[in-house]
Amino acid sequence: MxxxxxxxxxxxxxxxxxxxxxxxxxxxxxxxxxxxxxxxxxxxxxxxxxxxxxxxxxxxxxxxxxxxxxxxxxxxxxxxxxxxxxxxxxxxxxxxxxxxxxxxxxxxxxxxxxxxxxxxxxxxxxxxxxxxxxxxxxxxxxxxxxxxxxxxxxxxxxxxxxxxxxxxxxxxxxxxxxxxxxxxxTMDYTYNIVGIDLGMRTLATLSNGLKIANLDTRHEEKMIKKYQKSLSRKKYNSTRYNKTLKTLGKWIKRKNNRIKDAYHKLSHYLVKKYDLICMETLDIREMFEQTDYSKKLQNISWYKLLEMIKYKCQWYDKIFIQISQWHPSSKNCNVCGYYNKNLGDEKKWTCPHCKTQHDRDINAAKNIKQEGYRLLKEKNKMNLRDWGDSTVILLRDWGDSTVILLSWESTSP
Ligand SMILES: [Zn+2]
Structure with missing residues (x-):
């Protein structure tokens, strides 16, 4: 077991x-x-x-x-x-x-x-x-x-x-x-499920309403720009060039380390607190074809966070579910299921059908959670990409509540 x-x-x-x-x-x-x-x-x-x-x-x-x-x-x-x-x-x-x-x-x-x-x-x-x-x-x-x-x-x-x-x-x-x-x-089971919506404004919004802010790296970015500029004015491979290159490297490393550290803490928190983590699929091809450099960086950083959560789920025997990128998580009302095709970039909206007031990101995270849970329930033995031949058995199905009991049966020798 x-x-x-x-x-x-x-x-x-x-x-x-x-x-x-x-x-x-x-x-x-x-x-x-x-x-x-x-x-x-x-x-x-x-x-x-x-x-x-x-x-x-x-x-x-x-x-x-x-x-x-x-x-x-x-x-x-x-x-x-x-x-x-x-x-x-x-x-x-x-x-x-x-x-x-x-x-x-x-x-x-x-x-x-x-x-x-x-x-x-x-x-x-x-x-x-x-x-x-x-x-x-x-x-x-x-x-x-x-x-x-x-x-x-x-x-x-x-x-x-x-x-x-x-x-x-x-x-x-x-x-x-x-x-x-x-x-x-391996970590203890908590029988909790979470849906996570990644966003530009807020790094991650959880289905329970918790919002995790993007790390403020403006200072590092300012220093990186400064030293990149100063490097471009120096002669390649000269003593002053190499000295500036080292300082630039220090700032790039500092920025990357801070982000990496924050992602490690966040992913650790998530796998410790939840047994089933549902997220959207990121389109890797779109990521490479993206021409807007800042959007490309944003995509790559989301991808890194997602990969980190994924492998930690594997390490600690938790379940990771990626829902289809075509699932309309933002425009569906998570309460009544109404599809709001007119929804634009609004942060808050009210469902025309059931009148629920929504925070855009929390609604999306709740839909991601519901979809992930539905997939797990429906297929029972689903295509868990990274879990080899393991089978998921739901011992208790308590509807939409967050309590499920899981057990693993490996069919591999
Ligand atoms: Zn509604």
Whole structure:
């Protein structure tokens, strides 16, 4: 039945303090990863062009093809041997993923990586050769590098199984992102359901009327703009340029960290308080095609929050339901079901049929909750995308109240 612990994957970011020798090694690895990415992408495109001339419409990109290409590159460019070998294999794995996302219409066509991009990285698989000590990380082929993080993370890193580590360079700062396997204790059931409406004015509105405001990051944004402007006036790669780049990086990181922290707190609160969380589906394709930059950022940030709630539901044995994006959650009266086709952008409206006064967002959240609950009730065994072969059994059905009892029966071995 219920397990007390679930094994989950977590990403842990620590800041690195490499000395000059290490910085050079990291830069070399980053350069090699970028070089390999660009060469493989170019190679793929050229081969595909040849294939097209012979009438083929698709060229499979698989591990075998890219591995052969990589080995050919290595014989041509011997400096690639200086890279940790799994980090170059990771490049074509990432490239295959990028093509997969492109063919699934969830991402744009893989692009060449530019040296001028302030973000670079490479990933190393752990073949029992990554060692964590108190202040030092030992990386295969690269050697020792100083790091700093909280005691809690240090302990976690030492006790957990490390799958891989990504070494990142962002705006002149260095980080290591560890992908670890760890256990989380499942949470107690609360038998509560919630519908969540995401919005521009209010970040999230819950079906019980609670509104969660957007984080105020105006100060960080002001500083980011200031340093971006100042960076554009400096000579690329000059001492003053690199110094400004680092300061800019600090502000970008500060803004992102504050948002990430707020999202972690919100998603943790939600999975702790509710057993069934219902949200709308976000259209990823629309997100990529969005040309209004601020709307695009808003969409991406909603998507991040949603993904966070989703994986935490999985961690803690809670249920996550995404309702169809075509469900008219805003325009339906949650009391009588009347469809108000004339509703515009009004924050408040009164149902012409049952005269209920609505707050737009709360009404939408209530509809999302009702729809999620209806889906669960109707299908009983529904297509729970992320729950594998688990079956949802409703032991008690108390109408529209928030009390349901759940149990899981796994059909997988
Ligand atoms: Zn009504």
């Amino acid at each position: 219920f397990s007390e612990y679930n094994t989950v994957n977590k990403g842990i970011v620590v800041k690195l303090y490499p000395d000059e020798i290490m910085r050079n090694k990291i830069n070399q690895n980053i350069g090699n990863a970028r070089f390999t990415w660009n060469k493989l992408l170019q190679e793929y495109q050229e081969t595909f062009e040849l294939f097209k001339k012979q009438g083929y419409t698709k060229l499979q990109c698989n591990i075998k093809t890219f591995n052969t290409m990589l080995n050919m590159l290595k014989t041509q460019y011997s400096f690639l041997y200086e890279s940790e070998s799994s980090s170059l294999q990771q490049v074509f794995r990432d490239l295959i993923q990028a093509f997969k996302r492109f063919f699934n219409n969830t991402s744009s066509y893989p692009r060449f990586k530019s040296k001028k991009n302030p973000k670079h990285s490479f990933r190393i698989q752990n073949n029992n050769n990554i060692k964590i000590q108190d202040n030092i990380i030992v990386l295969p082929k690269l050697g020792q590098v100083h790091y700093r993080t909280s005691n809690h993370y240090k302990k976690l890193l030492k006790e957990s199984k490390i799958n891989n580590v990504t070494i990142k360079k962002e705006h002149g700062h260095f980080y290591a992102v560890f992908n670890i396997e760890t256990n989380v204790e």
